[in-house]
Amino acid sequence: MGFNFSKNEFNQLLESLDQEYQIYAPVRKKKKDSFSANDLITYDLVKSLEEIELTAKSKYSAKEIVFPIRETLFHFVEGEQFMASDTDDKYIIFLRPCDRNAFKRLDKIFLENGPEEDIYYKRLREKVKFFVIECTTGFDSCFCVSMDSNTVESRDYSAFLRFEEDGVSCEVNDQDLAAEFEAQAKEIDFEPEFIRKNKIEVNLPDRDKLTNEVFEHQLWTEYSQRCIACGRCNTSCPTCSCFTVKDVLYDENKKSGERFRRWAGCHIDGFTEMAGGHNFREEYGDRMRYKTMHKIYDFGERFDFDMCVGCGRCDDVCPEYISFSKCINKLSTIIEEGV
Amino acid sequence: MALTAEKSLKNPYLSQKAEILEIFQETEIEYTFRLESDFELNFGQFLEVSIPGYGEAPISVSNFTDQWLELTIREVGKLTDKIHNLETGDFLYLRGPYGNGFDFENYRDKNLIIAAGGTGLAPVRSLIEYANNNLDQLSDFEVLAGFKDAGSLLFERDINRWRQNFDVLLTVDKTCDIWGECVGLITEHIAELHLADIENTEVIVVGPPPMMKYSIIEFQKLGVPDDQIWVSYERKMHCGLGKCGHCKIEDNYVCIDGPVYNYAEVKEIRD
Numbered sequence: 136m137g138f139n140f141s142k143n144e145f146n147q148l149l150e151s152l153d154q155e156y157q158i159y160a161p162v163r164k165k166k167k168d169s170f171s172a173n174d175l176i177t178y179d180l181v182k183s184l185e186e187i188e189l190t191a192k193s194k195y196s197a198k199e200i201v202f203p204i205r206e207t208l209f210h211f212v213e214g215e216q217f218m219a220s221d222t223d224d225k226y227i228i229f230l231r232p233c234d235r236n237a238f239k240r241l242d243k244i245f246l247e248n249g250p251e252e253d254i255y256y257k258r259l260r261e262k263v264k265f266f267v268i269e270c271t272t273g274f275d276s277c278f279c280v281s282m283d284s285n286t287v288e289s290r291d292y293s294a295f296l297r298f299e300e301d302g303v304s305c306e307v308n309d310q311d312l313a314a315e316f317e318a319q320a321k322e323i324d325f326e327p328e329f330i331r332k333n334k335i336e337v338n339l340p341d342r343d344k345l346t347n348e349v350f351e352h353q354l355w356t357e358y359s360q361r362c363i364a365c366g367r368c369n370t371s372c373p374t375c376s377c378f379t380v381k382d383v384l385y386d387e388n389k390k391s392g393e394r395f396r397r398w399a400g401c402h403i404d405g406f407t408e409m410a411g412g413h414n415f416r417e418e419y420g421d422r423m424r425y426k427t428m429h430k431i432y433d434f435g436e437r438f439d440f441d442m443c444v445g446c447g448r449c450d451d452v453c454p455e456y457i458s459f460s461k462c463i464n465k466l467s468t469i470i471e472e473g474v
Numbered sequence: 475m476a477l478t479a480e481k482s483l484k485n486p487y488l489s490q491k492a493e494i495l496e497i498f499q500e501t502e503i504e505y506t507f508r509l510e511s512d513f514e515l516n517f518g519q520f521l522e523v524s525i526p527g528y529g530e531a532p533i534s535v536s537n538f539t540d541q542w543l544e545l546t547i548r549e550v551g552k553l554t555d556k557i558h559n560l561e562t563g564d565f566l567y568l569r570g571p572y573g574n575g576f577d578f579e580n581y582r583d584k585n586l587i588i589a590a591g592g593t594g595l596a597p598v599r600s601l602i603e604y605a606n607n608n609l610d611q612l613s614d615f616e617v618l619a620g621f622k623d624a625g626s627l628l629f630e631r632d633i634n635r636w637r638q639n640f641d642v643l644l645t646v647d648k649t650c651d652i653w654g655e656c657v658g659l660i661t662e663h664i665a666e667l668h669l670a671d672i673e674n675t676e677v678i679v680v681g682p683p684p685m686m687k688y689s690i691i692e693f694q695k696l697g698v699p700d701d702q703i704w705v706s707y708e709r710k711m712h713c714g715l716g717k718c719g720h721c722k723i724e725d726n727y728v729c730i731d732g733p734v735y736n737y738a739e740v741k742e743i744r745d
């Protein structure tokens with residue numbers, strides 16, 4: 136069903152949704168970016184259309200709403216374990232097609248990979264409704280079209296929204312919400328549109344042509360000299376799902392404390408370190424190679440699509456100006472031309 | 475941060491309490507803990523073992539029956555130090571079992587050779603015990619175990635018992651002090667194994683990465699095909715559930731797809 140809202144009507148809709156949902160959207164925070172006087176575009180709670188940042192890409196994705204940076208798994212006291220409690224909050228997340236598709240990647244790891252579902256991810260994920268922001272122009276570093284993540288199927292969103300000069304047009308796909316939309320707006324015909332060409336295109340290398348020489352190629356040695364293993368490409372990536380588990384002890388006598396998990400990144404020191412100090416990927420270039428292969432090959436071998444959605448955030452945040460799309464294209468050329 | 479939350483039975487991250495029934499000192503830094511257990515286990519699987527407050531670690535089950543299981547733990551850090559201070563009657567916290575383990579059907583009626591370096595003996599010990607009790611299910615069975623020195627010899631009481639039933643070749647890297655058996659690196663002794671009928675032989679290699687690498691080269695030189703070689707890998711692990719990502723090598727998650735692999739399938743994979 137399609138609807139059209141004036142700005143006022145849309146704000147009334149948000150007000151009514153706010154009664155039941157925590158509404159998250161990209162927002163602009165003035166001069167809050169860590170390394171400059173720039174504004175920080177990030178996810179936060181919103182109550183009105185005016186708070187939503189629609190002209191710039193967010194530095195971080197919405198993944199932390201469902202996969203928090205630090206999350207308590209359980210508390211323990213005197214030998215008993217108590218699963219960390221959960222709120223009754225329900226969420227609406229405004230996000231672009233690439234970021235919606237990124238959640239499909241997270242779903243694969245947390246809900247399908249291995250013998251069990253990740254209950255912490257699941258209990259948050261089940262309470263999320265996606266409002267997809269129409270994106271037909273993208274940004275400079277985007278390559279979602281090459282990664283086949285520029286479009287979203289209608290079953291993957293509750294609403295699809297086109298933000299216009301004087302209002303919002305949208306499609307609603309969710310019985311829970313249809314009444315609220317109908318109450319505020321007039322019905323129209325609506326057909327979602329998607330970006331069909333980015334400024335950047337990547338050629339995904341042919342997996343059958345991957346040889347051992349590719350792993351040893353000097354391409355990776357060059358990254359060893361440039362990458363500083365800061366892990367910003369991991370934290371900004373909407374599909375990076377790795378974590379480390381740690382304990383804290385509040386009181387040694389009562390044996391009370393908590394076990395929590397925290398985001399981990401394959402570029403960061405210690406990710407593969409074993410007892411005795413042995414590291415499986417010491418060189419930073421090997422970490423770049425590992426991440427690249429994971430994002431465009433390994434994940435796709437287990438599931439039916441690649442992990443990277445081409446959002447370009449890793450390029451945007453890298454302090455060493457390492458570009459992931461350039462890396463993919465260099466790799467392609469090397470593979471096509473034969474090593 | 476309310477402590478009133480429900481305790482869910484389906485939460486794979488919660489662990490269960492297990493009482494320590496007996497402790498055996500193996501070496502200065504390695505102890506075997508026998509724990510009460512109702513886990514259904516396969517040879518070579520591992521558990522996530524913890525003392526809440528001190529961390530959690532993947533540890534191989536080094537032997538098991540229906541009533542108990544054993545863990546052989548080397549003291550290397552925060553959690554393992556704490557575990558070594560525990561006594562009989564204390565508790566460890568366990569979840570699992572994880573990993574595929576060794577499928578005995580791959581070895582039934584074959585000549586089985588197990589080459590293990592140091593603590594690599596832990597993940598194969600339950601398989602060795604099974605073989606020892608069921609020698610009629612193998613056409614030949616032999617174990618080659620390498621240790622740094624006499625001080626690092628593991629499972630001494632078992633080895634003496636096993637030797638009554640099948641050959642256990644011991645090698646010592648540095649000195650000659652294990653029962654006067656003095657033979658150098660494990661790789662130098664692979665040629666002495668019973669390898670006459672290679673077609674009908676399966677080889678399991680477990681140990682530190684360099685030991686595995688060079689032992690496999692020796693077996694290859696003697697004509698053992700890659701698909702008759704089996705390995706068990708160790709990687710950093712934080713979940714055992716295929717979620718945390720630390721153990722991944724290419725498209726393999728060692729915690730769920732391994733730790734046991736047929737070498738032909740993994741010889742090309744790169745960390």
Ligand SMILES: Cc1cc2nc3c(=O)[nH]c(=O)nc-3n(C[C@H](O)[C@H](O)[C@H](O)COP(=O)(O)OP(=O)(O)OC[C@H]3O[C@@H](n4cnc5c(N)ncnc54)[C@H](O)[C@@H]3O)c2cc1C
Pocket residue numbers: 408409410411412413520528529530531532533534535545546547548549550551552553554555593596597707708709710711712733
């Ligand atoms: C499948 C598998 C089976 C294992 N079986 C045994 C066994 O039977 N007996 C045994 O003694 N050890 C075994 N280990 C190794 C054991 O898990 C580590 O020694 C243990 O995690 C160290 O914990 P710690 O808290 O005492 O050390 P820490 O204080 O955490 O750290 C000491 C060192 O261990 C590394 N480390 C920390 N966590 C892990 C982890 N989860 N996996 C690997 N290394 C880690 C650290 O990076 C550091 O270098 C096994 C590991 C794996 C992956």
Ligand code: SF4
Pocket residue numbers: 368371372373374375430442443444445446447448449450459
């Ligand atoms: S790898 Fe880079 S471009 Fe791909 S999804 Fe992650 S942050 Fe976006």
Ligand code: SF4
Pocket residue numbers: 361362363364365366367368369402452453454455456457
């Ligand atoms: S953001 Fe750049 S420098 Fe930092 S770890 Fe990633 S590739 Fe390396």
Ligand code: FES
Pocket residue numbers: 710711712713714715716717718719720721722727728729730
């Ligand atoms: S140990 Fe976490 S994915 Fe394997």
